[in-house]
Amino acid sequence: MIDNRKASFYALATALLWSTIATAFKIALQDLDPWQLVFWSVITSTVLLSIIVVLQGKAGLVRSQFQTTPGLFLFLGLLNPFLYHVALFGAYDLLPAQQAQALNYSWPMALTLLAVPLLGRRLSVKSLACCLLAYGGVVMICTRGEFQNLAFASGQGVLLALASTVIWALYWIFNTRRDGDPVVGLLICFLCGLPWIIVATGMFSSFWPSSPTGLVAAGYVGFVEMGFAYILWLKALKLTDNTAMISNISYLSPFLSLIFIANILGESIYPATYAGLIMIIVAVLAQQHFSRQQ
Template sequence: MRRSGRPIRASFRATLAGCGALALWAFLALLSRRAAGVPPLALTALGFAVGGLLGLAVVAGRRGGLARLRQPPLAWAHGVGGLFGYHALYFAALALAPPVEANLVNYAWPLLVVLFSAPVLGMPLGPRRLAGAALGALGCGVLIGPGVAGEGGAAPALGFLCAAGAALVWALYSVTARRLAAVPTEAVAGFCLATAALAGLAHLAVEPPLPPLGAGQWLAVLLLGAGPLGAAFFLWDVGMKRGDPRLLGTLAYATPVASTLLLVAAGEGAFTWRVAAAVARVAGGGGRAASARG
Protein backbone atom coordinates (compact mmCIF):
# COMPACT_ATOMS: atom_id res chain seq x y z
CA MET A 1 0.00 0.00 0.00
CA ARG A 2 2.69 2.44 1.01
CA ARG A 3 4.81 1.59 -2.00
CA SER A 4 1.92 2.03 -4.46
CA GLY A 5 1.06 5.40 -2.95
CA ARG A 6 4.47 6.94 -3.57
CA PRO A 7 4.19 7.21 -7.38
CA ILE A 8 0.73 8.74 -6.98
CA ARG A 9 2.00 11.37 -4.57
CA ALA A 10 4.98 12.11 -6.81
CA SER A 11 2.70 12.49 -9.82
CA PHE A 12 0.42 14.79 -7.82
CA ARG A 13 3.33 17.01 -6.79
CA ALA A 14 4.59 17.14 -10.37
CA THR A 15 1.12 18.09 -11.60
CA LEU A 16 1.05 20.87 -9.00
CA ALA A 17 4.38 22.09 -10.38
CA GLY A 18 2.80 22.26 -13.83
CA CYS A 19 -0.08 24.26 -12.35
CA GLY A 20 2.52 26.67 -11.00
CA ALA A 21 3.72 27.23 -14.56
CA LEU A 22 0.16 27.98 -15.68
CA ALA A 23 -0.21 30.47 -12.83
CA LEU A 24 3.00 32.25 -13.85
CA TRP A 25 1.93 32.38 -17.51
CA ALA A 26 -1.21 34.20 -16.41
CA PHE A 27 1.06 37.20 -15.68
CA LEU A 28 2.56 37.20 -19.19
CA ALA A 29 0.06 39.62 -20.73
CA LEU A 30 0.15 42.06 -17.80
CA LEU A 31 3.94 42.14 -17.63
CA SER A 32 4.15 42.47 -21.41
CA ARG A 33 1.89 45.52 -21.15
CA ARG A 34 4.22 46.97 -18.55
CA ALA A 35 7.11 46.42 -20.98
CA ALA A 36 5.32 48.21 -23.83
CA GLY A 37 7.74 49.72 -26.31
CA VAL A 38 10.18 46.81 -26.26
CA PRO A 39 10.12 44.98 -29.64
CA PRO A 40 8.68 41.43 -29.25
CA LEU A 41 11.82 39.51 -30.24
CA ALA A 42 13.99 41.78 -28.11
CA LEU A 43 11.63 41.21 -25.18
CA THR A 44 11.85 37.47 -25.78
CA ALA A 45 15.66 37.61 -25.85
CA LEU A 46 15.90 39.71 -22.68
CA GLY A 47 13.32 37.67 -20.80
CA PHE A 48 14.85 34.31 -21.68
CA ALA A 49 18.32 35.64 -20.87
CA VAL A 50 17.18 36.60 -17.37
CA GLY A 51 15.37 33.28 -16.90
CA GLY A 52 18.32 31.28 -18.23
CA LEU A 53 20.88 33.07 -16.07
CA LEU A 54 18.75 32.67 -12.94
CA GLY A 55 18.29 29.01 -13.74
CA LEU A 56 22.00 28.63 -14.39
CA ALA A 57 22.80 30.12 -10.99
CA VAL A 58 20.54 27.54 -9.34
CA VAL A 59 21.97 24.68 -11.40
CA ALA A 60 25.55 25.65 -10.58
CA GLY A 61 24.80 25.32 -6.88
CA ARG A 62 23.32 21.83 -7.13
CA ARG A 63 24.98 18.45 -7.19
CA GLY A 64 26.21 17.66 -10.68
CA GLY A 65 26.21 21.36 -11.45
CA LEU A 66 26.77 22.50 -14.99
CA ALA A 67 27.42 18.93 -16.14
CA ARG A 68 23.65 18.56 -16.35
CA LEU A 69 23.70 20.89 -19.34
CA ARG A 70 25.65 18.32 -21.34
CA GLN A 71 22.79 16.62 -23.13
CA PRO A 72 22.47 14.78 -26.47
CA PRO A 73 21.59 16.77 -29.61
CA LEU A 74 18.03 15.42 -29.55
CA ALA A 75 17.43 16.98 -26.12
CA TRP A 76 18.75 20.35 -27.30
CA ALA A 77 16.71 20.20 -30.50
CA HIS A 78 13.61 19.43 -28.46
CA GLY A 79 14.20 22.09 -25.82
CA VAL A 80 15.38 24.97 -27.99
CA GLY A 81 13.05 24.04 -30.85
CA GLY A 82 10.07 24.07 -28.52
CA LEU A 83 10.88 27.28 -26.66
CA PHE A 84 12.17 29.35 -29.57
CA GLY A 85 9.91 27.80 -32.21
CA TYR A 86 6.75 28.46 -30.24
CA HIS A 87 7.57 32.05 -29.36
CA ALA A 88 8.81 32.92 -32.85
CA LEU A 89 5.60 31.59 -34.42
CA TYR A 90 3.41 33.18 -31.75
CA PHE A 91 4.90 36.66 -32.11
CA ALA A 92 4.78 36.34 -35.90
CA ALA A 93 1.09 35.48 -35.64
CA LEU A 94 0.42 38.56 -33.52
CA ALA A 95 2.26 40.70 -36.05
CA LEU A 96 0.54 39.30 -39.16
CA ALA A 97 -3.03 38.72 -37.95
CA PRO A 98 -5.38 40.56 -35.57
CA PRO A 99 -4.13 39.61 -32.10
CA VAL A 100 -7.44 38.43 -30.65
CA GLU A 101 -8.08 36.01 -33.50
CA ALA A 102 -4.45 34.86 -33.50
CA ASN A 103 -4.60 34.25 -29.76
CA LEU A 104 -7.80 32.22 -30.23
CA VAL A 105 -6.05 29.93 -32.71
CA ASN A 106 -2.95 29.72 -30.50
CA TYR A 107 -5.02 28.52 -27.55
CA ALA A 108 -5.78 25.32 -29.35
CA TRP A 109 -2.62 23.98 -27.66
CA PRO A 110 -4.28 22.94 -24.37
CA LEU A 111 -6.78 20.80 -26.26
CA LEU A 112 -3.97 19.35 -28.39
CA VAL A 113 -2.02 18.45 -25.24
CA VAL A 114 -5.02 16.51 -23.97
CA LEU A 115 -5.66 14.80 -27.30
CA PHE A 116 -1.98 13.97 -28.02
CA SER A 117 -1.65 12.28 -24.63
CA ALA A 118 -3.46 9.25 -26.06
CA PRO A 119 -1.54 8.49 -29.29
CA VAL A 120 1.87 9.80 -28.15
CA LEU A 121 1.91 8.57 -24.55
CA GLY A 122 -0.72 5.84 -24.65
CA MET A 123 -2.68 7.49 -21.82
CA PRO A 124 -6.46 6.93 -21.77
CA LEU A 125 -8.68 9.97 -22.14
CA GLY A 126 -12.25 8.93 -21.38
CA PRO A 127 -15.46 10.96 -21.63
CA ARG A 128 -14.86 13.05 -18.51
CA ARG A 129 -11.49 14.33 -19.67
CA LEU A 130 -12.76 15.02 -23.18
CA ALA A 131 -15.82 16.80 -21.80
CA GLY A 132 -13.63 18.85 -19.47
CA ALA A 133 -11.31 19.87 -22.30
CA ALA A 134 -14.29 20.81 -24.49
CA LEU A 135 -15.85 22.89 -21.69
CA GLY A 136 -12.54 24.68 -21.11
CA ALA A 137 -12.28 25.41 -24.84
CA LEU A 138 -15.80 26.87 -24.80
CA GLY A 139 -14.86 29.09 -21.87
CA CYS A 140 -11.77 30.33 -23.68
CA GLY A 141 -13.87 30.93 -26.80
CA VAL A 142 -16.40 32.98 -24.83
CA LEU A 143 -13.62 35.14 -23.43
CA ILE A 144 -11.97 36.08 -26.72
CA GLY A 145 -14.88 35.43 -29.04
CA PRO A 146 -16.05 39.07 -29.46
CA GLY A 147 -13.00 39.86 -31.59
CA VAL A 148 -13.46 37.00 -34.04
CA ALA A 149 -15.08 39.29 -36.59
CA GLY A 150 -11.89 41.36 -36.56
CA GLU A 151 -11.38 44.94 -37.61
CA GLY A 152 -10.56 46.09 -41.07
CA GLY A 153 -11.49 42.97 -43.00
CA ALA A 154 -10.11 39.43 -43.22
CA ALA A 155 -6.89 38.62 -41.39
CA PRO A 156 -3.88 37.39 -43.38
CA ALA A 157 -3.89 33.63 -43.77
CA LEU A 158 -0.19 33.47 -42.96
CA GLY A 159 -0.80 34.90 -39.50
CA PHE A 160 -3.38 32.24 -38.71
CA LEU A 161 -1.04 29.59 -40.08
CA CYS A 162 1.69 30.80 -37.72
CA ALA A 163 -0.74 30.72 -34.78
CA ALA A 164 -1.79 27.18 -35.63
CA GLY A 165 1.87 26.22 -35.98
CA ALA A 166 2.61 27.74 -32.56
CA ALA A 167 -0.17 25.68 -30.96
CA LEU A 168 1.09 22.51 -32.62
CA VAL A 169 4.73 23.14 -31.66
CA TRP A 170 3.92 23.81 -28.00
CA ALA A 171 1.59 20.83 -27.69
CA LEU A 172 4.15 18.49 -29.23
CA TYR A 173 6.97 19.97 -27.14
CA SER A 174 4.91 19.51 -23.98
CA VAL A 175 3.71 15.97 -24.60
CA THR A 176 6.96 14.59 -26.03
CA ALA A 177 8.87 15.94 -23.00
CA ARG A 178 7.73 12.78 -21.24
CA ARG A 179 9.64 10.73 -23.80
CA LEU A 180 12.79 12.59 -22.69
CA ALA A 181 12.26 12.05 -18.98
CA ALA A 182 15.95 11.13 -18.60
CA VAL A 183 16.89 14.73 -19.48
CA PRO A 184 17.12 16.59 -16.14
CA THR A 185 14.96 19.66 -15.67
CA GLU A 186 18.13 21.65 -14.90
CA ALA A 187 18.98 21.47 -18.61
CA VAL A 188 16.13 23.91 -19.25
CA ALA A 189 18.53 26.68 -18.16
CA GLY A 190 20.69 25.94 -21.19
CA PHE A 191 17.65 25.78 -23.46
CA CYS A 192 16.53 29.21 -22.21
CA LEU A 193 19.94 30.75 -22.87
CA ALA A 194 20.10 29.26 -26.37
CA THR A 195 16.58 30.59 -27.03
CA ALA A 196 17.68 34.04 -25.83
CA ALA A 197 20.62 33.96 -28.26
CA LEU A 198 18.43 32.96 -31.21
CA ALA A 199 15.81 35.58 -30.34
CA GLY A 200 18.55 38.19 -30.03
CA LEU A 201 19.90 37.36 -33.49
CA ALA A 202 16.38 37.47 -34.92
CA HIS A 203 15.82 40.85 -33.25
CA LEU A 204 18.96 42.27 -34.82
CA ALA A 205 17.91 40.91 -38.22
CA VAL A 206 14.27 42.00 -38.44
CA GLU A 207 13.45 44.54 -35.71
CA PRO A 208 14.43 48.18 -35.14
CA PRO A 209 17.16 48.87 -32.58
CA LEU A 210 16.20 48.50 -28.93
CA PRO A 211 15.32 51.95 -27.55
CA PRO A 212 16.48 53.10 -24.10
CA LEU A 213 14.31 51.45 -21.47
CA GLY A 214 12.81 53.10 -18.41
CA ALA A 215 12.88 51.71 -14.88
CA GLY A 216 9.36 50.32 -15.22
CA GLN A 217 10.22 48.52 -18.45
CA TRP A 218 13.36 46.99 -16.95
CA LEU A 219 11.37 45.83 -13.91
CA ALA A 220 8.83 44.19 -16.22
CA VAL A 221 11.63 42.47 -18.15
CA LEU A 222 13.17 41.15 -14.93
CA LEU A 223 9.82 39.87 -13.66
CA LEU A 224 9.10 38.24 -17.02
CA GLY A 225 12.45 36.49 -16.93
CA ALA A 226 12.00 35.36 -13.35
CA GLY A 227 8.47 34.05 -13.90
CA PRO A 228 6.63 33.53 -17.22
CA LEU A 229 9.83 33.30 -19.31
CA GLY A 230 11.91 31.57 -16.65
CA ALA A 231 10.69 29.53 -13.71
CA ALA A 232 7.50 28.60 -15.57
CA PHE A 233 9.43 26.44 -18.06
CA PHE A 234 11.21 24.54 -15.30
CA LEU A 235 7.89 23.86 -13.56
CA TRP A 236 6.21 22.89 -16.84
CA ASP A 237 9.03 20.46 -17.59
CA VAL A 238 8.44 18.73 -14.25
CA GLY A 239 4.69 18.65 -14.79
CA MET A 240 4.91 17.22 -18.30
CA LYS A 241 7.53 14.59 -17.46
CA ARG A 242 6.18 13.33 -14.14
CA GLY A 243 2.67 14.73 -13.77
CA ASP A 244 -0.64 14.26 -15.60
CA PRO A 245 -0.48 16.01 -19.00
CA ARG A 246 -4.19 15.36 -19.61
CA LEU A 247 -5.23 17.33 -16.53
CA LEU A 248 -2.65 20.05 -17.12
CA GLY A 249 -3.84 20.44 -20.71
CA THR A 250 -7.39 21.00 -19.48
CA LEU A 251 -6.39 23.36 -16.67
CA ALA A 252 -4.31 25.37 -19.17
CA TYR A 253 -7.53 26.97 -20.38
CA ALA A 254 -7.59 28.87 -17.11
CA THR A 255 -4.51 30.82 -18.18
CA PRO A 256 -6.18 33.25 -20.64
CA VAL A 257 -9.04 33.72 -18.18
CA ALA A 258 -6.71 34.43 -15.26
CA SER A 259 -4.65 36.70 -17.51
CA THR A 260 -7.75 38.72 -18.35
CA LEU A 261 -8.75 38.96 -14.68
CA LEU A 262 -5.29 40.29 -13.82
CA LEU A 263 -5.55 42.88 -16.57
CA VAL A 264 -8.95 43.92 -15.22
CA ALA A 265 -7.56 44.20 -11.69
CA ALA A 266 -4.73 46.37 -13.02
CA GLY A 267 -7.20 48.72 -14.70
CA GLU A 268 -6.46 47.45 -18.21
CA GLY A 269 -10.02 46.26 -18.88
CA ALA A 270 -13.52 45.72 -17.51
CA PHE A 271 -15.14 42.73 -15.81
CA THR A 272 -17.97 41.79 -18.16
CA TRP A 273 -20.49 38.97 -18.34
CA ARG A 274 -18.25 37.29 -20.91
CA VAL A 275 -15.39 37.15 -18.42
CA ALA A 276 -17.73 35.74 -15.75
CA ALA A 277 -19.06 33.10 -18.17
CA ALA A 278 -15.53 32.16 -19.22
CA VAL A 279 -14.43 31.74 -15.59
CA ALA A 280 -17.44 29.50 -14.86
CA ARG A 281 -16.88 27.28 -17.90
CA VAL A 282 -13.13 26.92 -17.47
CA ALA A 283 -13.54 26.12 -13.77
CA GLY A 284 -16.24 23.59 -14.60
CA GLY A 285 -14.07 21.97 -17.28
CA GLY A 286 -11.10 21.73 -14.96
CA GLY A 287 -13.22 20.24 -12.20
CA ARG A 288 -14.72 17.66 -14.55
CA ALA A 289 -11.29 16.63 -15.83
CA ALA A 290 -9.82 16.51 -12.33
CA SER A 291 -12.57 14.15 -11.18
CA ALA A 292 -11.70 11.60 -13.88
CA ARG A 293 -10.01 8.40 -12.73
CA GLY A 294 -6.89 6.95 -14.31
Protein backbone atom coordinates in the same frame (compact mmCIF):
# COMPACT_ATOMS: atom_id res chain seq x y z
CA MET B 1 9.63 14.24 2.42
CA ILE B 2 5.90 14.72 1.83
CA ASP B 3 4.46 17.99 3.17
CA ASN B 4 1.15 18.80 1.49
CA ARG B 5 0.70 22.01 3.47
CA LYS B 6 4.02 23.41 2.26
CA ALA B 7 3.31 22.08 -1.24
CA SER B 8 0.02 23.99 -1.27
CA PHE B 9 1.86 27.15 -0.20
CA TYR B 10 4.34 26.78 -3.08
CA ALA B 11 1.48 26.08 -5.52
CA LEU B 12 -0.44 29.17 -4.35
CA ALA B 13 2.73 31.28 -4.67
CA THR B 14 3.19 29.95 -8.21
CA ALA B 15 -0.43 30.72 -9.12
CA LEU B 16 -0.01 34.27 -7.81
CA LEU B 17 3.17 34.79 -9.84
CA TRP B 18 1.56 33.34 -12.98
CA SER B 19 -1.43 35.65 -12.53
CA THR B 20 0.79 38.72 -12.97
CA ILE B 21 2.34 37.55 -16.23
CA ALA B 22 -0.36 38.67 -18.69
CA THR B 23 -0.20 42.19 -17.28
CA ALA B 24 3.62 42.16 -17.42
CA PHE B 25 3.49 41.05 -21.06
CA LYS B 26 1.28 43.97 -22.06
CA ILE B 27 3.36 46.50 -20.11
CA ALA B 28 6.55 45.22 -21.74
CA LEU B 29 4.98 45.32 -25.20
CA GLN B 30 4.29 49.03 -24.82
CA ASP B 31 8.05 49.63 -25.18
CA LEU B 32 9.29 46.43 -26.87
CA ASP B 33 8.19 44.54 -29.95
CA PRO B 34 7.57 40.78 -29.54
CA TRP B 35 11.07 39.89 -30.84
CA GLN B 36 12.77 42.16 -28.31
CA LEU B 37 10.60 40.82 -25.51
CA VAL B 38 11.53 37.24 -26.41
CA PHE B 39 15.23 38.16 -26.55
CA TRP B 40 15.49 40.05 -23.26
CA SER B 41 13.19 37.80 -21.22
CA VAL B 42 14.98 34.64 -22.39
CA ILE B 43 18.40 36.20 -21.71
CA THR B 44 17.23 37.07 -18.19
CA SER B 45 15.82 33.61 -17.57
CA THR B 46 18.92 31.87 -18.94
CA VAL B 47 21.15 33.84 -16.58
CA LEU B 48 18.85 33.06 -13.64
CA LEU B 49 18.70 29.34 -14.43
CA SER B 50 22.49 29.23 -14.87
CA ILE B 51 22.99 30.78 -11.42
CA ILE B 52 20.54 28.32 -9.85
CA VAL B 53 22.21 25.33 -11.49
CA VAL B 54 25.67 26.51 -10.36
CA LEU B 55 24.48 27.16 -6.79
CA GLN B 56 22.95 23.67 -6.69
CA GLY B 57 26.27 22.19 -7.74
CA LYS B 58 24.81 20.75 -10.95
CA ALA B 59 26.85 22.65 -13.55
CA GLY B 60 28.59 19.43 -14.56
CA LEU B 61 25.24 17.92 -15.50
CA VAL B 62 24.67 20.43 -18.30
CA ARG B 63 27.12 18.80 -20.71
CA SER B 64 26.43 15.19 -19.67
CA GLN B 65 22.65 15.62 -19.84
CA PHE B 66 22.86 17.33 -23.24
CA GLN B 67 25.09 14.57 -24.62
CA THR B 68 22.50 11.88 -23.83
CA THR B 69 19.99 13.26 -26.39
CA PRO B 70 21.51 16.26 -28.21
CA GLY B 71 19.09 16.15 -31.14
CA LEU B 72 16.09 16.11 -28.81
CA PHE B 73 17.37 19.09 -26.83
CA LEU B 74 18.02 21.08 -30.01
CA PHE B 75 14.45 20.40 -31.12
CA LEU B 76 13.02 21.24 -27.69
CA GLY B 77 14.98 24.50 -27.64
CA LEU B 78 13.47 25.40 -31.01
CA LEU B 79 9.98 24.84 -29.59
CA ASN B 80 10.58 26.48 -26.20
CA PRO B 81 11.75 29.14 -25.62
CA PHE B 82 11.89 30.21 -29.29
CA LEU B 83 8.71 29.37 -31.25
CA TYR B 84 6.41 29.25 -28.21
CA HIS B 85 7.29 32.71 -26.96
CA VAL B 86 7.37 34.26 -30.44
CA ALA B 87 3.77 33.06 -30.96
CA LEU B 88 2.67 33.93 -27.41
CA PHE B 89 4.10 37.45 -27.36
CA GLY B 90 2.81 38.04 -30.88
CA ALA B 91 -0.69 37.13 -29.66
CA TYR B 92 -0.43 39.46 -26.67
CA ASP B 93 0.75 42.24 -28.97
CA LEU B 94 -2.40 41.93 -31.11
CA LEU B 95 -5.10 40.90 -28.61
CA PRO B 96 -6.48 42.29 -25.36
CA ALA B 97 -4.68 40.64 -22.43
CA GLN B 98 -7.89 39.02 -21.17
CA GLN B 99 -8.34 37.19 -24.49
CA ALA B 100 -4.73 36.12 -25.00
CA GLN B 101 -4.28 34.73 -21.49
CA ALA B 102 -7.60 32.88 -21.55
CA LEU B 103 -6.87 31.28 -24.92
CA ASN B 104 -3.48 30.14 -23.64
CA TYR B 105 -5.19 27.98 -21.01
CA SER B 106 -6.67 25.75 -23.72
CA TRP B 107 -3.28 24.10 -24.30
CA PRO B 108 -4.22 20.85 -22.46
CA MET B 109 -6.87 20.30 -25.14
CA ALA B 110 -4.21 20.69 -27.83
CA LEU B 111 -2.18 18.14 -25.88
CA THR B 112 -5.14 15.73 -25.85
CA LEU B 113 -5.62 16.02 -29.62
CA LEU B 114 -1.90 15.77 -30.48
CA ALA B 115 -1.49 12.70 -28.28
CA VAL B 116 -3.65 10.77 -30.75
CA PRO B 117 -1.25 10.84 -33.74
CA LEU B 118 2.00 11.32 -31.79
CA LEU B 119 1.50 8.94 -28.85
CA GLY B 120 -1.03 6.54 -30.38
CA ARG B 121 -3.70 7.31 -27.79
CA ARG B 122 -7.40 6.90 -28.46
CA LEU B 123 -9.70 9.91 -28.41
CA SER B 124 -12.64 8.81 -26.30
CA VAL B 125 -16.11 10.31 -26.57
CA LYS B 126 -15.59 11.98 -23.18
CA SER B 127 -12.28 13.51 -24.27
CA LEU B 128 -13.84 14.73 -27.50
CA ALA B 129 -16.67 16.33 -25.52
CA CYS B 130 -14.10 18.09 -23.31
CA CYS B 131 -12.29 19.42 -26.38
CA LEU B 132 -15.55 20.70 -27.88
CA LEU B 133 -16.45 22.40 -24.60
CA ALA B 134 -13.00 24.02 -24.33
CA TYR B 135 -12.94 25.28 -27.89
CA GLY B 136 -16.50 26.47 -27.47
CA GLY B 137 -15.06 28.61 -24.67
CA VAL B 138 -12.34 29.79 -27.06
CA VAL B 139 -14.98 30.97 -29.56
CA MET B 140 -16.94 32.59 -26.72
CA ILE B 141 -13.88 34.60 -25.66
CA CYS B 142 -12.77 35.55 -29.17
CA THR B 143 -16.21 36.77 -30.28
CA ARG B 144 -17.12 38.30 -26.88
CA GLY B 145 -20.19 36.07 -26.97
CA GLU B 146 -21.43 37.39 -30.32
CA PHE B 147 -21.41 34.06 -32.15
CA GLN B 148 -23.51 35.34 -35.02
CA ASN B 149 -20.84 37.85 -36.06
CA LEU B 150 -17.67 35.78 -35.60
CA ALA B 151 -15.80 39.11 -35.48
CA PHE B 152 -12.44 38.66 -33.72
CA ALA B 153 -10.44 41.52 -32.21
CA SER B 154 -7.55 40.21 -34.34
CA GLY B 155 -7.76 37.05 -36.40
CA GLN B 156 -3.97 36.89 -36.60
CA GLY B 157 -3.74 37.29 -32.83
CA VAL B 158 -6.18 34.41 -32.29
CA LEU B 159 -4.20 32.19 -34.66
CA LEU B 160 -0.95 33.04 -32.84
CA ALA B 161 -2.54 32.33 -29.45
CA LEU B 162 -3.83 28.95 -30.61
CA ALA B 163 -0.50 28.21 -32.30
CA SER B 164 1.24 28.84 -28.98
CA THR B 165 -0.95 26.19 -27.33
CA VAL B 166 -0.03 23.66 -30.03
CA ILE B 167 3.69 24.45 -29.70
CA TRP B 168 3.52 24.19 -25.90
CA ALA B 169 1.70 20.85 -26.14
CA LEU B 170 4.33 19.56 -28.60
CA TYR B 171 7.07 20.68 -26.22
CA TRP B 172 5.61 18.69 -23.34
CA ILE B 173 4.95 15.60 -25.46
CA PHE B 174 8.57 15.45 -26.63
CA ASN B 175 9.84 16.59 -23.22
CA THR B 176 8.61 13.32 -21.72
CA ARG B 177 11.21 11.50 -23.83
CA ARG B 178 14.15 12.90 -21.86
CA ASP B 179 15.45 12.04 -18.41
CA GLY B 180 17.56 13.94 -15.92
CA ASP B 181 17.28 16.96 -13.66
CA PRO B 182 14.33 19.15 -14.75
CA VAL B 183 15.99 22.51 -14.00
CA VAL B 184 19.17 21.49 -15.81
CA GLY B 185 17.02 20.26 -18.70
CA LEU B 186 15.18 23.59 -18.90
CA LEU B 187 18.49 25.48 -18.91
CA ILE B 188 19.75 23.29 -21.78
CA CYS B 189 16.57 24.00 -23.75
CA PHE B 190 17.05 27.72 -23.25
CA LEU B 191 20.70 27.53 -24.28
CA CYS B 192 19.67 25.62 -27.41
CA GLY B 193 16.90 28.10 -28.21
CA LEU B 194 19.01 31.21 -27.65
CA PRO B 195 20.85 31.14 -31.03
CA TRP B 196 17.49 31.04 -32.87
CA ILE B 197 16.30 34.02 -30.84
CA ILE B 198 19.47 36.04 -31.43
CA VAL B 199 19.35 35.47 -35.20
CA ALA B 200 15.61 36.18 -35.47
CA THR B 201 15.83 39.36 -33.38
CA GLY B 202 18.73 40.60 -35.49
CA MET B 203 16.78 39.90 -38.70
CA PHE B 204 13.34 41.20 -37.77
CA SER B 205 13.98 43.79 -35.07
CA SER B 206 16.78 45.44 -33.09
CA PHE B 207 18.33 44.37 -29.81
CA TRP B 208 18.11 47.70 -27.98
CA PRO B 209 14.66 49.05 -27.06
CA SER B 210 13.75 52.71 -27.12
CA SER B 211 12.89 52.80 -23.41
CA PRO B 212 14.40 51.19 -20.29
CA THR B 213 10.88 50.52 -18.98
CA GLY B 214 10.55 47.67 -21.45
CA LEU B 215 13.80 46.12 -20.22
CA VAL B 216 12.53 46.13 -16.64
CA ALA B 217 9.27 44.45 -17.68
CA ALA B 218 11.16 41.91 -19.82
CA GLY B 219 13.42 41.16 -16.85
CA TYR B 220 10.35 40.54 -14.70
CA VAL B 221 8.93 38.17 -17.33
CA GLY B 222 12.24 36.30 -17.49
CA PHE B 223 12.59 35.99 -13.74
CA VAL B 224 8.96 35.06 -13.03
CA GLU B 225 7.32 33.32 -16.02
CA MET B 226 10.42 31.43 -17.14
CA GLY B 227 12.30 31.21 -13.85
CA PHE B 228 11.05 31.42 -10.26
CA ALA B 229 7.51 30.23 -10.99
CA TYR B 230 8.88 27.08 -12.62
CA ILE B 231 11.17 26.39 -9.66
CA LEU B 232 8.36 26.91 -7.12
CA TRP B 233 6.08 24.63 -9.14
CA LEU B 234 8.67 21.85 -9.16
CA LYS B 235 9.06 22.19 -5.37
CA ALA B 236 5.29 21.94 -4.92
CA LEU B 237 5.13 18.75 -6.99
CA LYS B 238 8.12 17.29 -5.14
CA LEU B 239 6.55 17.86 -1.71
CA THR B 240 3.07 16.50 -2.43
CA ASP B 241 1.50 13.09 -2.81
CA ASN B 242 -1.65 14.69 -4.24
CA THR B 243 -0.73 16.14 -7.61
CA ALA B 244 -4.40 16.62 -8.54
CA MET B 245 -4.86 19.07 -5.66
CA ILE B 246 -1.72 20.99 -6.62
CA SER B 247 -2.73 21.10 -10.29
CA ASN B 248 -6.18 22.42 -9.41
CA ILE B 249 -4.65 25.28 -7.41
CA SER B 250 -2.93 26.49 -10.58
CA TYR B 251 -6.32 27.26 -12.13
CA LEU B 252 -6.77 30.13 -9.70
CA SER B 253 -4.22 32.08 -11.75
CA PRO B 254 -6.35 32.97 -14.81
CA PHE B 255 -9.09 34.41 -12.62
CA LEU B 256 -6.59 36.31 -10.45
CA SER B 257 -4.99 37.51 -13.67
CA LEU B 258 -8.23 39.20 -14.73
CA ILE B 259 -8.08 41.28 -11.53
CA PHE B 260 -4.61 42.58 -12.45
CA ILE B 261 -5.64 43.13 -16.08
CA ALA B 262 -8.68 45.17 -15.05
CA ASN B 263 -7.00 47.24 -12.34
CA ILE B 264 -3.53 47.80 -13.82
CA LEU B 265 -4.14 47.71 -17.58
CA GLY B 266 -7.61 49.21 -17.30
CA GLU B 267 -9.28 46.65 -19.57
CA SER B 268 -13.01 46.18 -19.14
CA ILE B 269 -13.48 42.47 -18.59
CA TYR B 270 -16.26 41.14 -20.80
CA PRO B 271 -18.80 38.69 -19.33
CA ALA B 272 -17.95 36.40 -22.26
CA THR B 273 -14.34 36.24 -21.03
CA TYR B 274 -15.47 34.85 -17.66
CA ALA B 275 -17.92 32.44 -19.32
CA GLY B 276 -15.40 31.20 -21.88
CA LEU B 277 -12.64 30.83 -19.31
CA ILE B 278 -14.92 28.79 -17.03
CA MET B 279 -15.79 26.54 -19.99
CA ILE B 280 -12.09 25.98 -20.72
CA ILE B 281 -11.15 25.27 -17.09
CA VAL B 282 -14.10 22.90 -16.58
CA ALA B 283 -13.12 21.04 -19.76
CA VAL B 284 -9.49 20.76 -18.65
CA LEU B 285 -10.41 19.52 -15.16
CA ALA B 286 -12.88 17.01 -16.60
CA GLN B 287 -10.26 15.75 -19.05
CA GLN B 288 -7.76 15.30 -16.21
CA HIS B 289 -10.38 13.35 -14.24
CA PHE B 290 -11.17 11.06 -17.16
CA SER B 291 -7.44 10.50 -17.81
CA ARG B 292 -6.88 9.34 -14.21
CA GLN B 293 -9.76 6.88 -14.55
CA GLN B 294 -8.25 5.19 -17.60
